[in-house]
Amino acid sequence: MVPNEGIALTSERNTEAQSRFAEGVNSGNFDVFDEVVAAESVDHDPAPGQGPGPQGFRDMFTELRTAFPDLHVEVEHLTATEDDVAFAYTITGTHQGELMGYPATGNSFRIRGMQIGRFADGKLVERWGSSDQLGMLTQLGLVPQP
Numbered sequence: 001m002v003p004n005e006g007i008a009l010t011s012e013r014n015t016e017a018q019s020r021f022a023e024g025v026n027s028g029n030f031d032v033f034d035e036v037v038a039a040e041s042v043d044h045d046p047a048p049g050q051g052p053g054p055q056g057f058r059d060m061f062t063e064l065r066t067a068f069p070d071l072h073v074e075v076e077h078l079t080a081t082e083d084d085v086a087f088a089y090t091i092t093g094t095h096q097g098e099l100m101g102y103p104a105t106g107n108s109f110r111i112r113g114m115q116i117g118r119f120a121d122g123k124l125v126e127r128w129g130s131s132d133q134l135g136m137l138t139q140l141g142l143v144p145q146p
Contacts, residue, residue: 011081013119014117014122015078015080015085017036017085017123017124018036018117018124020032020036021036021057021124022073022075024061026071030061030062033057033058036124037057037123038053038120038121038123038124039054040125041053041054041057041125041126042126042127043056044126044128045127047060048100063099064099066097067095067096067097068099069094069096070092070093071091073090073091074089074090074092075087075088075089076089076090084118084119086114086116088114090112090113091110091111091112091113091131092109092111094107095107095108099142102140102142105142107139108139109135109136111131111132111133112131112132113129113131115128116129
């Protein structure tokens, strides 16, 4: 075995799982979460009311895609280790459905965010992340400009 070959293979496996997760978000095919998210996965920065595991992500992204049918996440930079995948991203969408009790505004948003996911056996087991939620709400016209 070549030195670090096992680490490289694990890193590639985790990156592939993260890519499949992102494809699910962008396409609305949330069934992929069952394949790439561990049953007891914990989101350390959950959306309000978000539960654990694949179902928690399915519920959260169903709500987001209802509000933003054109929701799209674009990975800008990604780095991976044997256990972790970290990336910076841009997320865009047009507010065409209810969001947190707010009716659709028709406005679009473009914000940045970062995420770190810890993986085990090719599945997401923990997630930490941050997006510019205030920027999104401001661009949608739901909060006043600062």
